[in-house]
Amino acid sequence: MDPHPSSCDEGHKNLEAMKAGMFLRKVKSRLWKRQRHYKLQDDCKTIAYKSKWAINSYSTFSIGDVEAVREGHQSETLLSMADEFPAERCFTLVFCGRKGNLDLVAESAEDAIAWIQGIRALMENMENMDENTKNDQWISDWFFKADINKDGRMNFKETKTLLKMMNIDMNEEHASNLFKKADKSQSETLEHEEFVEFYKTLTERKEVLELLQEYSSDGQCLSQCDLEEFLREEQLEGESSYEHALQLIDQYEPSDTAKMNHLMSIDGFLMYTTSPEGSIFNPEHRGLFQDMNLPLSHYYISSSHNTYLMEDQLKGPSSVEAYIQAIKRGCRCVEVDCWNGSNGEPVVYHGHTFTSKILFKDVLATIAKFAFKVSEYPLIISIENHCSIEQQEVMARYFRDILGDMLLTTTEKDRTASELPSPEALRMKILLKGKKIEFESLTGEVSDEDEAAEMDKDNAETESPPTDEKNSKQDLCKELSDLVFCKSVHFHGFDHSYNSSKPYEMSSFSESKVRKYSKEAGRDFVLHNTRQLSRVYPSGMRTDSSNYCPQDMWNIGCQIVALNFQTAGMEMDLNDGLFSQNSHCGYFLKPEILRNRERCFDPDNPHSRDDYHPLQLSIKIISGQQLPKVNKKEWSIVDPFVKVEIYGVPSDQAKQETEYIENNGYRHVHLLSKDGTSICPSSLFVHIKITELQISGV
Template sequence: MPKFPVKPPAGSSPNRRHTFNVNGTEAISSLKRALNIGLFLAPTVIHLRGDGVPGGKKDLYLSAAIQRPLRKLFSDLCRGAPTLDRKSFQNFLEVEQGEPPDEVSTALTKDTYGFGQFLELWWIKFGLEIEKPISIDDKDLTKPISNYFIDSSHNTYLPSHQWGGRATVETYKRALRQGCRCVEIDVWDNDIAPPPGGSLAGSAGGTPRSERSHKFSKNTLHTAAAHIKGAMDDKIEQTRQFLGVEKVHSKSPRCSQFDVFGPSPDCENNLTLCPADTNEKVDTEQPLGRWKTGLPRDEPIVMHGYTFNQPIGFRQVCKAIREVAFETTHLPIIVSLEVHALSEQQESMVQIMKEEWAGLLVEKPHETCPNGQMPRLEELLDKILVKVKRASLSPENSMAAGSLSPKATVADDDTASEDDRSTKRPQPKVPICENLSSLGVYTHSEHFANFESSSAKIPSHIFSISEDKILDLWKSKRDELFAHNRHFFMRAYPKVTRIDSSNPDPSQFWRKGVQMVAMNWQRWDEGMMLNKAMFSGEHGWVLKPTGYRGHNDESCGRITDPPHRTFDLLVTVLAGQHIPLPDGMPRHKSHSLRPLVKCELHIEKAEERSGNLGEGVIKLRPIELKKQTSCGKTDHPEFGMENRKLWFKGIPKIEDSLSFVR
């Protein structure tokens, strides 16, 4: 069964009842209310007339399978009458659906409604239209950028799992087109091609490339893995051609799990394990296991170090980002750099970014933004921000602490990197050159020591912390963690064991105020469903709820506590259509299919809210967060009156916009 991530809107009624129809062929992934219904073009049975004006409502055609349960609902509401009277319709929308009374009274302008008019209002006006992307003109862009949740990706260059595969620029394009506003680039020295004599040369800080020792170093061991992987791929390909065996990938069940759109039988247009999923004819798509890659030797590469991942060029990534950066929205992008390249190619990185992102790259503070204050989101439209570590500056060359500039403090002592997730090999410390560091204007990386350190008070700093570490901090430093995230950026990234590109539940970090939860967009799982629900139609930036934002956002001059309330939710499941048959089940056996609908809530539990996640927690009344219907019959099931209502009652202390229904 497909699963549907949805979230209720901020300010919506706490007592909601929802009736919906399930369609297995395709489903809306998220709505702004706990409501999920599918609309699918099908053979003509009923015609909902549009108004005929350009840009107006379109004609809709519903199949008999979809129409049948909807007609039954309409008939039940009419209670024997041929049409639905206004009072009954109003009662259905307000009581059963939980719609705001003022919106209902405005929408209902007639005394009676036929079936088509009923569907047009209920299914479209109070259903599908709320899934439309919010106009950027209707979003509140007046708050400091640290007061927003940001749609973020992890190791964006990877198309599948974390330890192998071929990096590609297509993953950046797809993520950005789908609303991602924080992408990650791991940058390394380009030592992929050997020097004369055939050995591999490692980069050494301060040593001219022509004079470097022709031997392995810590900074080039990652290229050895790429060579081994490439050689293996070449041998497999030669054997396959010799035996006349065709490549098999599009029918594999593994294809669907690496798909940000959800399960699909076709891998060609999705992010999958399939190696031939890009149509771009670029140098990086050549077999990188061979010595020559077509990448300029004086420009850095992008790859996952110390793995079997094969690289692409840093310039090509920058070109791809520029190409689609603001294709779907004008809201800014944050580029998170994990820098392993040494100073020579760091300077090359700066030059490339300035060339490829000319006119878009933020290189200095906004003229209207005073020192020590973060800019408003509206001041960064069509801009690219760089997140990078600070340069190693001597104390005497530093400015006063507390300045917005990343040059304001002494050298960063962060000797570890996110690549520690993929290996226990000691990571060499790579000092960041001043020119590259200066690009971290509003978003510079800081090593987390504690919340009392001077670096934790600099407005532009970002702490990147693993998911496990954040959960540990929530146990021991709950108040400090939440207070920090009200004012300053924090980024969560997946733990070391997620080599299959799985994801955590991002909502548990949003509820702790974490602005950026870096998700593995390579895999469509529960975590990505919730991420999709959070940012659907929001242009990648979602304003934090009241109580989660910093003091300079509060008009009253003081911080208010997050609002919570008791929540009741009733979901009524009518029917389903086109439920996919299990693999191997022939069509004529569909009568034996017994589908059901599962529904679960993703909310902040009492023990999570208190920070006491271990033993000794006071046992509170257990809240049942998962329910399911009884089984239907066939791939077009209709769920009877029994067990089709999924009722969650009396759920305490809920923050609507950070609670989800799946």
């Protein structure tokens, strides 16, 4: 046997081993570790698994749902069991979305390598598929789901089940007609190719055909010149549309004959319009297109609140995985709540609650490893420090030892600078935000002005009990203080910020305080944020880790608008929408009106400006398809409608809804417009035509 087999041979061996199946130990804790039999299905896209004692009851997950494979002890669970299971036998599957990770232990290092390399190869293969292949596979998936008896054919009963699975409620007569039309062999069943015909008939879009015919010379397909005109008129492309038209035909047209003649059929056009290429998202904004040499205060910064939490802030688990997920989503400001732990080791958790605790050093090691995987621009660590002097010294040592050269500290030059450095100047640097003492001593007493203290004050104001006006104090060791770049300070008013504050000083505000200041002194708040960083955090009353609308805070130029990344919803959709631009680097340049100190702007009263010119945004909804079920029950069918919303200054807030379509979840999709730019989730397809793209107000 060749001692150095080729990678191809090795890959084949891995897949064969996975198809044969093997027992892997699924572990959740020291007390929960059970064997499961895992095997790769023949489609090379699905993993089936069952318990050791089960006979035929396999469950499955898709390779397409796996986001990453981590080798060794790269999860808290496996790290905590390092003495029991060696790293070379361990690996973790990280899933997309909110599904939990899967920690596995193989019987041998060779078995672990087979699965690690095999799954990675399959993931790469799926990523490299062209659009035609992806579409063919998608259709095949539906065929095999609907083929209940697995005979390679689909009868009419199975077809009706398929329609329910696809979120379509058709009357039986219409469904039967489509079925008979596709049944070329007249066998009263559909084979795979016949099913493709059935699918195309089912998904025919007259609205899209009409759009194609607007530009088609012969009413049937688009020539290269026709497509070129479409790209210029509808997609607003410039002179480069000639080469782009050829590229699109080559990429999306399923017919080889049409490709040879530089034509795009309705099938190719539908495939193009439902691809990322057809997205309303400006392709020029996907990459890094903004000036990154301005002061930090001129940028919105993607920011997380209670980053260590996976769920709610009363009893949910704390995990380093939460930091990984936030940073992978482009987060550039993470929060670390530090408390005294046993054996002299600081811990991170939500103080005075039942949330679980994780070691501070593990949090730092995770941040150091993942800090610059997605973005090379600076990462800010917001420290909420509740530790004793002794454990603060431990924290300082870990900051230096674990972060090393990545850690940026304040110099005398920074102290006297008139503005903050730029994201470009701080590439690959980690900045600490926290309390700081300003004089030479081993320890210093500082006001306890952290977020928890501010939350207590906010809650006290809400409940109207008597409060002690004297601030509590905390000892801070100089060793930790010297590492802090952004100094946390109590906000003493806008007059103080104009006359006495330094650019590196930074205040935190609860959401209610921001709204109060915005109403009372919007112009002053905007002016404050042109020079200094402001951090906003959710109310302490949000014990379920819900979020506020970040747009209200962005309107006045607040940069670090911290959200609970673990909580899905409209608020995180807005955050993801804004920061999906500019290469997903976590920094987005604020509008010029919010950066210019010479031009006063009040977001609640934009029409008071001389240059106020309201405009209109007009959107035409054309068609939608492939809407997933909201209700998982097979017989349920949704009544969908299209909803378009604009988020901005209060006078720009607007939304429009179409009438809902009864029992036809396949044909229409819910569309959300984020801060003036409509972005479709990757799992949904929608066709829209903008007839007049304008932004009202500012």
